[in-house]
Amino acid sequence: MREDIANQSRYTKSVVRIIAILFGVALISVGLEMFLSPHQILPGGIKGIAILLSHITEMKLGLILLFINLPFVIFRRRNVKQTMTALVALIVTMLFTLLLYPTQPLVSEPLLASIIGGVIFGSGIGLIVRYGWYVDGVNDVAVYLKKTIRLSIGEILMIINLTILACGGLYFGWDQAIHSVIAYYTAYKAIQFTLEYRSRKMVWVHSEVREKLANALRQEFGQDIAFLTHASQHGTELFFTISHHNIKKLNAMIQDVDQSANMKVSYTSSASSDPYYKI
Known part of the structure; x- marks a missing residue:
């Protein structure tokens, strides 16, 4: 009886996860093709590079997304x-x-498109991150660069995204660059809201025993923890999302594995006025 209930629970979670990921994919596609790309607005990351290349080469955005992300998907996965x-x-x-490529944009005003498109796009990204699917190869690039650059992964990601937005400004004009910054910010806030809805948190950990810690966390929290960087790569930093009710348990476990580890959790209104607060 217990096995049947457990199997049914796993099946339900799998179905919910698949539906959430498909809905997130649909939101991303709508945000890109019906709001951002027609107005030459870049949301940053691989998607921003893809929009830029699609306008330069006149190749369909969907194909460029496939070609750019494919190497990251293949080489990042462990099984x-x-x-x-x-x-x-x-x-x-x-x-x-x-499928959406021939569709006309839903709004003609770039500013409105950057806000609505950013929210829709960011909500899709947030759903996919929340349910553990790999989103953007820029994270892996940042992890790789961290080995040779004395900056945090967050700082490297910011530099990469600012570079993408600057390239868009040089090619499309600085008015479009301003709209891209607006879309980037609204997408970020939408991602944050989607992850924090029902207390889902984004966590950053710096540890000298990164792989050991990742394995311990994966064994303890199972599907509740979703790594945003490849947990087996060499380095000292981990990005992942986890339910809010597991934060205290997470902090205690990290201290047990590595007392010198540093952990930061995404902002909540009850924590601090800073973007991140230290546990």
């Missing part, structure tokens, strides 16, 4: 199941985007 899951989701993203 066949993970690789196939990410590959299928990437192909679905491409198909959704291609």
Whole structure:
């Protein structure tokens, strides 16, 4: 009886996860093709690079997304199941985007498009991150650069995204760059809201025993923890999301594994006025 209930619970969670990821993919596609790309607005990350390249090469955005993300999906995954899951989701993203390609943009005003498109796009990203699917290869690039650059992953990501937005400004004009900054900010806030809805938190950890800590966290929290960087890569930093009710348990466990570790949790109104607060 207990096994049947457990199996049913796992099945329900799997169905919810698949639906959430597909809905997130649909939101991303709508945000890109019906709001951002038609107005030459870049949301940052791989998606921003793809929009820029699609206008330069006149190639369909969905195909560029596939070609750019494919190497990251293949080389990032540790087993066949993970690789196939990410590959299928990437192909679905491409198909959704291609399906919307001939559609006219829903709004003609770039400022309005940057706000609405950023919210829709960011909500889709947040859903996908929340349910553990791999989103953007820029995170892996930041992890790789961290080995040679004395900056945090967050600082490297900011530099990369600012560079993408600057390239868009040089090619499309600085008015569009301002709209891209607005879209980037609104997307960020939408991601934050989606992750924090029902107390989902984004966590950053600096530890000298990164891989050992990642394995311990994965074993303890299972599917509740979703790593945003490859947990087995060498380095000292981990990005992941986890339910809010597990934060205290997470902090205690991190201290047990590595007392010198530093952990920061995404902002909540009850924590601090700073973007991150230290545990």
